[in-house]
Amino acid sequence: MNASRITCLISSINKTNFIKHVKFNELFINIGKGRKPYSIYSSLKPEPEIREMVAKKYRIVSSIVLTRPPQILRDLHPFEKEYYLYQQKLEQIHSPPFPQDFYFKKGSIAEKRWNKRKEQDKKNALSVFSEFNDNLKDKSDIVEGEEDINNDNKSLGDVEEEEIKIASRITQDDLNNNLKSLNRALHRTLYLIVKKPRDEHAWQFPQGGVNNRESLIQAAARELEEECGNKMDVWFVGRRPIGCYKYTYPKNFVREDDKDIKGSMVFFMKAHIFAGQVHVDQKEIVDFAWVTKQEMKDFVTSNYYSAVLDMLSEF
Amino acid sequence: MIRLEEFYDNTLSDNLMILSYKDPRTEGEFIKKRIKQHPPLTKAAQDVDNPFKKNRPPIKPRGGKKTQPVPPPQSHETIPRLDEIYIHCMIKQAIHNKQHLLSGLMALQCITSERPNVVYSKTGVANWKLRAGMPIGCVVNIKGPPMYTFVDKLVEIVLPRLKEWYGVPLSSGDGNGNIAMGFPSSALSLFPEVEGNYDSFPLMTGFDVIFNTTAYTDHEARALLSGFQIPFNEKKRKRRNIRVME
Incomplete structure (x- = not known):
């Protein structure tokens, strides 16, 4: 599009399509000069002075x-703390059995470590309920009987697992x-x-x-x-x-x-x-x-x- | 205590209240627009004294077009909140061998800690040799603490390690504040539960995650999800009618 075409457009302006043509014309000029639309009007207006509203x-x-x-x-209220602890242990006891065969290969080190953790968690969870305390004593005897496995795990665990340190609040x-x-x-x-x-x-x-x-x-x-x-x-x-x-x-x-x-x-x-x-x-x-x-x-x-x-x- | 849930209560809900606030005029216009979509009741339904209406359920308005829900007046209770998440996967291989479903079921159970349900096909597709009623996929619905734990895992572990993924497209969403996104099978293997035990899964499947929120528009739902650090891709917008200049 060239200048003659624009003049042609402007000459054909009548009352009905006046706005349409002006918009088109303006857009064309602005694209050519790389300016934002309507910038030609803002340059004509006097800039308002800065004053407080x-x-x-x-x-x-x-x-x-x-x-x-x-x-x-956030810091928990002592009652909230007790509540969450109780809920967590309740969930541990009532959770469906863990598919151990799916996650661990038989006789692997990971399986041994898992068994040890499981016993400990169970002991901790059961200690909340006083009625289970008697059963707990019996179970702890069984754990003591398998001392050689535990010793193995300890030596293995020290090598691989790094202790996570929790930063102070x-x-x-x-x-x-x-x-x-x-x-x-x-x-x-x-x-x-x-x-x-x-x-x-x-x-x-x-x-x-x-x-x-x-x-x-x-x-x-x-x-x-x-x-x-x-x-x-x-x-x-x-x-x-x-x-x-x-x-x-x-x-x-x-x-x-x-x-x-x-x-x-x-x-x-x-x-x-x-x-x-x-x-x-x-x-x-x-x-x-x-x-x-x-x-x-x-x-x-x-x-x-x-x-x-x-x-x-x-x- | 769940980290993201606490974050929502402490920080995010305050910000969402400010961001999603509509002034009374805009809110009125929005509600009017939604009500306008609902077709007017028939004359018989409008007539209160009609003996036919006694002890009967109200007559449904005519027309098959689905209507969008009308939001209640805004208050502190209408701040957008994550309601539930559906995780769904379709396993094409299950058409030939149902055993393939087990892999998907186990994977979903691993990443969500909830038992998934099997999805049966409603209609048959002759080209795929799929008949109606065949088990074809699995879906799991999670709410509350497991839901926030899942979002945490997705955002912190899976999404940063995805390759060639530029965020959830902005075109996603059903218009009523529910946003869905799909992931390739490579994303499933990035979950820590699956990654540690990768050999046990014979088949890795892609999966869809559908976030159901209590927001009434997609814009508000997106604000909520981006508050949980889910990235959105601004380049993939919904296609709009381009105004042709005369």
Whole structure:
């Protein structure tokens, strides 16, 4: 297609197919120049100036609830622990017979090792039920009679099986109470709160005003980068806010730029952190901490805490 | 305690609630769209005073088109959840020799820890020499802890070691939040229970895994499954009608 063809098309424009032709024409031009569609119109429009969003005399503020999900299973209540143990042993006793011939070749080392494990498991499982205790004594006598097999297994087992070491649930940062570490309280969800250089309402989730040219999520991402650095791998959970907190400024507090504004409306955006750490700029933010829901109560004001309480995870 | 179940309760369900939330207007439109598919009742069915209706079940609407379920109003109880999994395999060799079924039955039992059922063919296919009523495959249904254990094994051990597999195609799904995927026979041998005892299985079969979720759309079901780290292939989308420019 060439320029003469375009002029031909434009000349044939009438009222009915005007829009159709304009769209076609525009698409053609844009593909040729490698631009996005509708870019010719945006260049003609004057760019709107950047200013803060205000709705009904309330400043719109976007805040980020940056979480680190639990890394290990939660701590069990003693009753839960007992329950799961009981269920497990009940299942062991009532499970259908194991097809040993299918899994192990007769007389193999693996089979011997399996037999030994089986006896031990049975003993452990039966010890829960007091009525089986008498039977247990008889069985233990039989096991003692086959000592030579057990000795063989021990020597074989030492060579092949490596013992698995389970890491501690409590880390060094837990013991030192290092609130800046992400490697603490592994069984709980942690939340990032930051401290502003002022006496009242100092601790908060990172937050900042929304411009008229960006969405809540863009504003949250921008504020996080400005205040806490760009050395974090962050994923936002959806584009919708998970909560809102509306408050009015105290009477003696007057904003310099706009005296009409009564207060702020804070929208909270949820995000997960996968890697990295906060690096505070010493201007807007002076300190930060990774805290659980319960620990957060000691940092923030009671009004703020009651506003964000329901958004936070109990685990 | 099952790891994935705990993960769902602690973290994933919170995120899914945020991701699958529809504002009242969108939700209303979605419900309306679903209700619209249901054909209107006949005049006889609409008439309440009709003596014919007394002590009889309600008359079914006309038309053979299948209707999609209408979701209840959204709440904390309607967050998409993994309901059950069906694992199914069809063994073609069983047409000639029923003994081949045993291998599939044992393999499914090994990987799921539940006893599978034999599937009998409903219709015959002359080309395959298959007659109606012949045993042709096996299926197992798992729920609760065994289901989460199976997903854990699939995601952590089997899927990372599969060769030339780029994720579940996005075209998978029945439109009501149930997603199915098929695997070749090489995937079955990657399960630790089968791998350790590979010589005992004379026949390795491919198998289908069908995830039944409580989600009402495929999009929500995919969000749930990807939360369990099941990868989806974005390149294989459903074919849509391409708009022709005039």
